Amino acid sequence: MRSTDHTPVRVGVFGLLGSGNLGNDGSLEAVLGHLRAEHPEAVVDALCGGPEAVTARYGIPATRLHWYRGEYRTASRAGAVAAKGLGKVVDAFRTAAWVRRHDVVIVPGMGVLEATLPLRPWGFPYALFLLCASGRLTGTRVALVGVGAAPIGNRATRALVRWSARLATYRSYRDTLSRDAMRATGVDTAHDEVYPDLAFALPVPQADTPPDSPGTVCVGVMAFHGSDDDRARADEIHRRYLEGTTRFVRTLVEEKRPVRLLTGDECDTPVVAAILDAVDSPLVTAAEAASLADLVKETAAADAVVATRYHNLICALKAGTPTLALSYAAKSDALMAQMGLGTYCHPAREVDADRLLAQFRELEGRSAELRRTLAERNLAVAQRLEHQFTALTAALFPAAGRIRSHAHAHLQQETP
Template identity: 45%
Template sequence: MPSRRVGFFGKLGAGNYGNDGSLEALLAHLRNHHPTIPVDCMAAGPKVVEQRYGIPAVDLSWDRGGLRSGSRLLDRGLTALRVGLGVGVDAWRIARWTRRHSVAIVPGMGTFESTMQVRPWQTPWSLFALAMSARAFGTSLAVVSVGASNPPDPITRILLARALRLASQRSFRDEQSRTAASEMGVDTSHDVVLPDLAFALPTPPRLGSTSGTIGIGVIAWYGAEYERAGADAINVRYRAVLQDFLGRVVDSGHNVRLLVGDDIDVPVAIDLRDAVLAERPWLAADAIVFDPVSTLGEYMSQVVALDAVVASRFHNVLCALMCGVPTIAVGYGAKHRVLMERFGVSRFSHEIRSLDVDDLERSLEALLAEGDRLSPQLLDLAAAERQVLVDRLSTVDDLISSSRGRG
């Protein structure tokens, strides 16, 4: 029998620290439990995956966009042509990749969510093509600790639901994700809730003394797919509220460390820092610091010494909580509320669409007052989640062990 081969699949290596952290965690598990099995990846950023994680990788998508002609009508036609061609080419490429593997794994991430702007022919189509190819070639498909939501767009919903139904093994990172999959028509009665894969990552020790610095996470926020028509207005409002809040924090005597969870957030952080410093020329430049990172490990090394964190990216919130840092979630989906409830701090949750700077300021004051009490509680809960994750990852090991070999 040919040797088994495991392949990771998803929007990996594309600048999202949470996505890459999920890959890192599961890859470490495989290297520990199945050290002789070849592993590779079909990723959105294959060069990053190869350089950072040392595994072969190929590009997830054939279509990388194209030059603009200057004519709106012509550009629309060219886009439609690229999309139509890309759908077919990507299906062929994904099938060709899948058939070489005994097991294909979608490692965590919000892969089956609709909280961000994603077109049906992007991630939903690639997941559908993966699932169909796995079924056609006898490849076991594991969807491990993923986030899910019931998308309003019917085509996206059909593609995601079909992909989930065809998976050999499914697990979700919270109960609301499993419920969302069930609402899409997926039989989830035998599926498990598995803590987010990031819980398996090592965390630096929490420092006991206060630093006087608050971490503020920023995001390139334009709303979800169904809000695309008002995206610019959504972004303008969000930036105005966050800039006001950032100014109030430094005016109160705190230093600030700006945090991001995706490469696309970096320009937002730089713009906000420059705007607040320009309004306050008397401030020292290091009153607001921003040192971009590339991984969740590097992110945690920055937040572990902070007095508190205010963040929006899901894994920015999660990893701060894992490090025992009192955290406020400015969420854009149900997953934030569920996460904060799991850690017993739901009172520090805010909705990004209705974010109010006065409410956020009062929430930060309350959080800082409770920080000494909260930190040990957060660390204990994180340790418990980590143990549950480690115990239940044996289901992935069982699937790999039982899969038939494929060269």
């Protein structure tokens, strides 16, 4: 650490934050909550996808992640291709300059080491590599905290992800599958720990009283087109997902069940519109959630939840509501197993409305039992996340960790 006892620690947060993905922003919110509670002296800013949104919402200065504003648009004209290429060079210098101004940079959660959704190697994987390499060159500690990882087919993406992980000062993962995936790429994970997703650390907001049965069913939808390896049949995968989900919603409406559609990213809005248009019933409404806290409130007030997005699942499980996953990646299966609902997963690539309905009815039949299970698992999750933040302090804020350890030892000596 370059800072002294008289100089506030300079902390940067990095990622696709403020870009419309509620899960990413929830991970940021959890880390900011920890920093403000345990390290109030720290000076925090961000290098992120949506700097204006991050500054407005969280009150910290923020810088745009990419110099070229069209980074995530397809470049077809020569001018756009040239601008995007120039942006890669400019970003190398911009990232290094930003990193060197900090003592610590934290990448809060997110699936930054995976490609379970369509992803180009020279987009975010390249940006993450620049971050971690800059940290090594400038002596800034870079921490990948509670991140997701998965096997990656694309060779260039896999190489960038592997080197990013190797160059980071600290790594922890949100599930064992993630750690195993990085070990398989050749990363030494002997000292890397696994903790629950950072979003579980967010406070649970006060929820409305659940309605009398039969009550609302929350259905979390997603603009799902398969993984990075499924580009050739992305349209077919999306069509099957949308048709199966729509049929499931229509059956619930025919049974006079209110359905509340949830999203987790701005790109999911067309899916909501398509279902509303296809079912055309006042029993189907769309939630306007602006944060994970909003999603927790929505799911807490429901009788049951069926959801696709990973952080929709986390919100429902954290709320203690019986949940069925439309699983699009192994991370969803692992999360459901961790929370005691491993049998309630259905493949998002092949939604079979009849089988989904059968699973849903079984889920509701065990509602009271599953709510007790979730209450127990949430207590265990909270304890593990306390360990995560303690480990993070020890790794990145050694002076604060020593002060806390001495205080704890002194207190034990004084205790009769």
